Amino acid sequence: MMSSCTAGDSGATGPGVFPSRVGVLRKKKRGLPVIPVITVLAVLLFTSFGRAERAEGIPGEGGEQGWVVVDHLGREVYLEAPPERVVGLSRQFMEEFYAIGVIPVGKVEEYNNRPEMNALPSLGRQNSPDIEAILAVQPDLIVANVRQHSEMTEMLESMGATVAFVDPSFEGDNFFTDRVLLFAALTGREEEAAAYCDHIRSVLEEVQQRIAPLxxxxxxxxxxxxxxxxxxxxxxxxxxxxxxxxxxxxxxxxxxxxxxxxxxxxxxxxxxxxxxxxxxxxxxxxxxxxxxxxxxxxxxxxxxxxxxxxxxxxxxxxxxxxxxxxxxxxxxxxxxxxxxxxx
Incomplete structure (x- = not known):
């Protein structure tokens, strides 16, 4: 179901673009028995760079579906299934995952807000994460910061987890929804993101109405x-x-x-x-x-x-x-x- 976060809502007051699978290109999982049916898909792809593209003619190959999300380094991040053990190597990433109902399995030391996440195992500091501590929590998705972790790509990928990079300097449609939508694409939490978009839209309208008369x-x-x-x-x-x-x-x-x-x-x-x-x-x-x-x-x-x-x-x-x-x-x-x- 299409959320109210549509392409017409761009700008400071609009929650950005939210098609049925944001930033995602559905692909069939390879290596499984081929079902003798070829499906031609027309999927609206909204990448984390804010581009809207149409990908057509993707053949079905049978088996379970995975999907691809393009991260802020232009990498195609392949997800076989919704991740269950998520690590966000930024204090703000942790809050944005929480907005869509995802509790990470560890925290960076700079995080200091919600008691349930303050109690998580420490993964070190944002600019120098503890690799052994990350390994210990056995993540299946690691979301890293372009500014601080891009040189650690191979090391992070060697842990066996899916790794996606986010650039804090990225300018999208709306700061309050851009990364939440990207994280929803990575975790399969579109419904939760749609609810968050609706909520934040009402918050933005409320605070702007308070400030406008000034x-x-x-x-x-x-x-x-x-x-x-x-x-x-x-x-x-x-x-x-x-x-x-x-x-x-x-x-x-x-x-x-x-x-x-x-x-x-x-x-x-x-x-x-x-x-x-x-x-x-x-x-x-x-x-x-x-x-x-x-x-x-x-x-x-x-x-x-x-x-x-x-x-x-x-x-x-x-x-x-x-x-x-x-x-x-x-x-x-x-x-x-x-x-x-x-x-």
Missing amino acids: GYERGIIVQGGSEMIQAAQPTGLYGALLPSLGIKNVVPANLPGSGRSTFVTYDIEAITEADPDILVIRSAGSGERNLERLRASYMDNPLWQGVRAVRQGKVFVLPQRVNPGNLSSEEALRITADVISGN
């Missing part, structure tokens, strides 16, 4: 302050927060360093020229008093007085909890909306 059109999320200013580019959780609230992120894509981190070096002159309506600060500390001090450090700093958002007092601080692995993407979005709207 009249903010352009914004930026930063960290640092004086010695080194970094801004959230239009990828990843931080880069998606403002556009998902209907506020344009003034930071352009593909800046130097964008392939290594969500936050990139950005100078005060560029921010002043971009003229954002609001300035949102990522906090590294906790406690209301610390947040107030951080806001004051921007408001009182002569360096920032050329920025209209600072002069007009439209400066907001996100609490430390808004951090991938500490909460779901939906929670991050709702907290950001609360901070900006003053609720």
Whole structure:
């Protein structure tokens, strides 16, 4: 059944594209007895790169069906059956698997949110996973991070598990659904992903309706302050927060360093020229008093007085909890909306 996540829903408010098998090309499993019936399939293929293609004339060969998903390295990942023991080598991947009802069999150390996943066996840190620990949990699917694990491809594949790579810098139709749809394709969880898409669509509509009356059109999320200013580019959780609230992120894509981190070096002159309506600060500390001090450090700093958002007092601080692995993407979005709207 087709979900409401259709091709017409692209953009910041739409949950992306969700055909009956997202990113998937159905193939018959080879090496089994051939049934004397040839089926001509016309399958709509929506790859993780966001392309919609039509694959036709695939003959049936009998036996069970497997399927292929194209990952962010352009690799064809073949799945014989829905995996039962999944590993996501990123704290955010873990939350996105949870959104479609998949509990991984291990966790990266940076993850710190849901108690049932905090209790999972440790697989080491995101940038240096423990290979022996991964072997010990006997995964049948490993989802790795292009930034941190692409050089480990052969080692990961040698474990006997299916390996797929995800690029955190990938710009698709909608941050809140793109990877969830890809993970649903990898695990055969389309129905769960369809329900998630419907839910997140209503959340996006709700928060945008709250923010729209404030009249903010352009914004930026930063960290640092004086010695080194970094801004959230239009990828990843931080880069998606403002556009998902209907506020344009003034930071352009593909800046130097964008392939290594969500936050990139950005100078005060560029921010002043971009003229954002609001300035949102990522906090590294906790406690209301610390947040107030951080806001004051921007408001009182002569360096920032050329920025209209600072002069007009439209400066907001996100609490430390808004951090991938500490909460779901939906929670991050709702907290950001609360901070900006003053609720």
